[in-house]
Amino acid sequence: MLGHNASARLIRVVTKALTAAVVATALVACGADDECGRDVGCAFPADAGAAIDETVRKNMDAGLIPGALVTVHDPARGNFTKAYGVADLATGRAMTIEDHIRIGSITKTFTATAILRAADDNKLSLDDALSEYVPGVPNGDAIALRDLLGMRGGVRDLMSDTDFLDQFLAKTPGEWRPGDSLRTITGHPERAQPPHRETEYSNSEYLLLGLVLEKVTGKPVHEVLDEVATAYGLPDTTYPADATMPAPASRGYAYFDDAATDVTARNTPELFGAAGSMVSTIGDLADYAPRLARGELLKPETHRARLQFTTGTAGGGPLDYGLGMQRFGPWLGHTGGVLGYTTHLGYLPDRGITVAVAVNQYTVPPTLLRVTASSIWFAIVARLYPDSLPGHRDDPVPAAPPPPSPAELSARLQEAFDPKVPVAQKSLRVVDDDKDPELLARLATAFTAYPMSFQVDKLTQFGDGTLLATTTTSFAGGRRPMVVPLAVRDDSWRLSTGWVCENLTLVGQTSPACA
Numbered sequence: 364m365l366g367h368n369a370s371a372r373l374i375r376v377v378t379k380a381l382t383a384a385v386v387a388t389a390l391v392a393c394g395a396d397d398e399c400g401r402d403v404g405c406a407f408p409a410d411a412g413a414a415i416d417e418t419v420r421k422n423m424d425a426g427l428i429p430g431a432l433v434t435v436h437d438p439a440r441g442n443f444t445k446a447y448g449v450a451d452l453a454t455g456r457a458m459t460i461e462d463h464i465r466i467g468s469i470t471k472t473f474t475a476t477a478i479l480r481a482a483d484d485n486k487l488s489l490d491d492a493l494s495e496y497v498p499g500v501p502n503g504d505a506i507a508l509r510d511l512l513g514m515r516g517g518v519r520d521l522m523s524d525t526d527f528l529d530q531f532l533a534k535t536p537g538e539w540r541p542g543d544s545l546r547t548i549t550g551h552p553e554r555a556q557p558p559h560r561e562t563e564y565s566n567s568e569y570l571l572l573g574l575v576l577e578k579v580t581g582k583p584v585h586e587v588l589d590e591v592a593t594a595y596g597l598p599d600t601t602y603p604a605d606a607t608m609p610a611p612a613s614r615g616y617a618y619f620d621d622a623a624t625d626v627t628a629r630n631t632p633e634l635f636g637a638a639g640s641m642v643s644t645i646g647d648l649a650d651y652a653p654r655l656a657r658g659e660l661l662k663p664e665t666h667r668a669r670l671q672f673t674t675g676t677a678g679g680g681p682l683d684y685g686l687g688m689q690r691f692g693p694w695l696g697h698t699g700g701v702l703g704y705t706t707h708l709g710y711l712p713d714r715g716i717t718v719a720v721a722v723n724q725y726t727v728p729p730t731l732l733r734v735t736a737s738s739i740w741f742a743i744v745a746r747l748y749p750d751s752l753p754g755h756r757d758d759p760v761p762a763a764p765p766p767p768s769p770a771e772l773s774a775r776l777q778e779a780f781d782p783k784v785p786v787a788q789k790s791l792r793v794v795d796d797d798k799d800p801e802l803l804a805r806l807a808t809a810f811t812a813y814p815m816s817f818q819v820d821k822l823t824q825f826g827d828g829t830l831l832a833t834t835t836t837s838f839a840g841g842r843r844p845m846v847v848p849l850a851v852r853d854d855s856w857r858l859s860t861g862w863v864c865e866n867l868t869l870v871g872q873t874s875p876a877c878a
Contacts, residue, residue, distance in 0.1 A: 407435070407443040414746045419447055419739060425823035425831035426734025427623070427844055428724045430458035430613055432645040433743070436652075436717040444645060450613040450723065452623060463599065463612040463642045464721045465630055466706045467699025470602070470641040471569045472655055473588045475512050475687020477576050479669065480591070483662050486579050496575040500548065501555035508575065510558045511568040512686040513673060517556035520565040521547055521635070531634075531702070532727055534619040539633040544570055562675025562684055566638040569687075573637025584637050592641075595654050600643040606631045608642050615703020616724045618732065621835060621842040623724065626703040639701050645721055652710040652717040655688075656695040670695075678729075692753040694718075694744075698737050700725050707740035711751055718744055730865045733846050734831070745827070761828045761851040769819035772832055776817040776847065779858070782807040794852045795860040798876040806863050809870040813838060817847070830856055 419431055430448035437443075446458040481487050487496075493511065494503035502517060510516040521527050527547045548567045556563075573584040580587050585602035592600040601609060606628045615630070616623040632640045643651075658666025669686040676682055683690040689697045696709040706721045720736040720743070729735060745752060767775065778784055779791040786804050796802045815838040823831045828851040836845040848859040864877035 406441045408440055411435075411440060411747060412443055412445075415443065415445070415743055418742045418746060419445075421823050421825060422734050422739045422742065423448060423722070424821075425833050426724070426732050426738075426846055427618070427833065428722045428734060429616060429623070430462075430723045431736075431739065432458065432460060432462070432464065432719075432721040433739070434645050434649040434717065434719045435743070435747070436649050437747075438715045442649075444649065446645075450611070452614065452616065453625070458613060458723070459611065460645055461611055463609050463644055464706065464723065465608070465615060465639075465699075465701050465704040466600075466641050466643045466648070466721070467639045467701040467704060468566070468569075469643070469648075469697045469699040469706055469708055470588070470635075470637065470639045472687050472697050473591045473602075473641060474569050474572050474576070474584075474637040475669070476655075476660060477587050477591050478508060478512060478572055479661050479665050479686065481576070481579055483665055487575070489668075493571060493575070496578040497571055500571065501552035502557060506558045508572070509686070511572050514562050514564055514568060514675060514682070514684050515559055515673065516565065516568045516571075517558045517560065517563075518548060518565050518567045518571065519551065519554050519556070520563075521567050521570070524551070532619075534624060539631050541633050543633060544636065545574070562673040562682060564675070564677030564682055564684070566635055569638035570636040576637065585632065585640070588637065588641060591660070594660055595651060597643065597647040597651055599647045600641060600651070602632070602641045604632065612642070613704075613723045615701075617702050618724075618726045618843055621844065630701045630703065635701065639699065645719060648706070648708050648719040648721070649717050652696060652708050652719060653715065656710040656712055691741075693751055700729075700735065702727065705736040707736040709740060709744070711748070714748075714751075716748065718747075728869060730862070730869060731843060731845050733848065733862070742825075760826065762854070763824070763828055763830075763851050764854055764856065766822050766824055766830055766856065769822060769832075772822070773817055773819045773834075776819070776832075776834070779803055780807045780810050780815070780817075782811055792852075792855070792857045793860055793863050793876070794850050794857045795876045796857075799874045802860075802863060802874050802876050803858070805872060805874055806867055809867060809872055812870070817845075819847075820844075829859075 415433060419433055423431055429452055430450050432446050434444040444460055446460045448458050450456050450458040450462050482489050489509040490507050492504050493500055493506040506516045521544055524547050576587045577584050585604050588602045614625050615627045617626045669688055672683045672685045672690050674683055688695060691709055694709040694711050699706040703725055704723055705725045708719045710717050718740060720740045722736045726732045775791040779789050786801060789803060793802050815836050818835045819832050820835055821833045830849040832847040834845050834847055836843055848862050849856045850859055860876055867873055
């Protein structure tokens with residue numbers, strides 16, 4: 364929800380080098396610190412399970428993620444469900460597959476289903492104007508409910524409002540009151556865009572759809588979405604009426620400085636409403652994916668309309684969006700992210716495969732600690748189902764040179780972001796700087812407004828020619844962790860083009876290499 368789309372750059376990275384298909388039939392061993400299968404035990408090919416374990420643990424370690432949940436349901440291979448790490452840093456309690464987690468924008472799929480069911484029951488029309496249900500929204504007479512469902516309403520995203528974002532990112536935020544988010548949406552009519560022009564991810568549009576549901580049903584939106592979850596047969600999926608989560612629940616963490624902060628209770632329904640307030644379990648998500656993708660609860664023609672996708676943007680990256688549904692190549696599902704948690708749910712219709720991932724750490728902006736449920740999801744899919752990812756090629760993995768030491772890379776990063784050092788003299792390059800020789804200089808110049816120093820704490824190397832440097836970054840406001848990704852190019856480790864471009868975007872700049 365906070366910019367948690369599947370970026371094309373991520374797809375390209377994880378599909379460069381993929382392992383051979385895993386076909387063994389031995390059972391996965393369950394370690395003492397990990398728990399397997401709620402109903403299905405550990406029946407899954409041993410080397411497939413080992414590939415998942417390696418992928419998850421390396422990403423958790425590099426991204427400072429305390430705990431993770433993963434499920435793979437594959438008719439041809441069997442089922443794999445596993446909990447990793449800890450659910451509570453204060454007590455050390457291990458994560459379990461029964462733990463509830465906040466699912467962020469996966470809530471949008473339930474909200475969309477509720478609206479579509481209401482249309483099937485003739486309680487509303489998708490062509491109704493928003494102003495019929497929610498007055499005062501800029502362009503409300505021209506925005507149809509269908510526009511909101513497809514992220515084409517032109518309603519400015521809450522997360523792009525400076526005042527909202529400042530309070531959201533404060534380590535000790537003020538209290539959110541009912542109506543605060545709606546007032547943010549309606550408070551700046553001059554910033555609204557006309558509908559129908561483009562597809563752009565907006566939490567505001569789904570918060571408004573929740574208000575539409577309340578008007579149509581006469582019920583609080585949490586009751587409406589709870590009814591949808593019940594109709595789908597998901598006993599552990601709910602929309603809490605307040606910040607309380609059902610037990611057992613994983614705590615959620617974010618970094619505002621160099622220590623993890625428990626932000627579990629910061630995600631109140633007043634914040635994102637029907638755009639991102641639900642909680643679930645990894646088992647329910649596994650059950651939900653095929654039911655959502657097959658169109659259960661909807662008329663066939665309504666589901667076909669749901670699967671009409673348009674291409675747009677989310678957080679500066681690409682987005683394929685239907686009516687409350689994301690598409691990742693042939694996979695259908697949705698991502699989710701609220702402070703402290705990210706989730707990624709995907710279903711491959713032609714093979715009946717579900718892959719779902721949830722983690723209990725999310726720091727904004729995501730360019731800081733960049734390892735999310737989505738990056739783990741794509742890495743797992745790249746290991747197990749490489750041919751299902753767009754742009755997959757069977758190119759050989761580039762030979763990786765020895766990684767630099769943490770001390771050496773610290774010095775090279777400091778040099779790279781020093782605008783006084785000419786590009787030709789910098790020992791660190793960017794993967795695609797042949798498209799823009801001044802790419803690194805652009806970022807170094809942009810960073811002069813935010814002077815910082817890097818200390819590389821550890822390096823995590825992956826088998827696909829990538830390296831994640833977990834750093835402590837010092838700047839005028841304090842210290843925070845940052846993950847810096849590198850990749851092999853011409854027998855040397857270089858900064859990831861995607862990472863450089865994401866940081867350029869944050870400071871309002873771009874480059875030919877970022878196209």
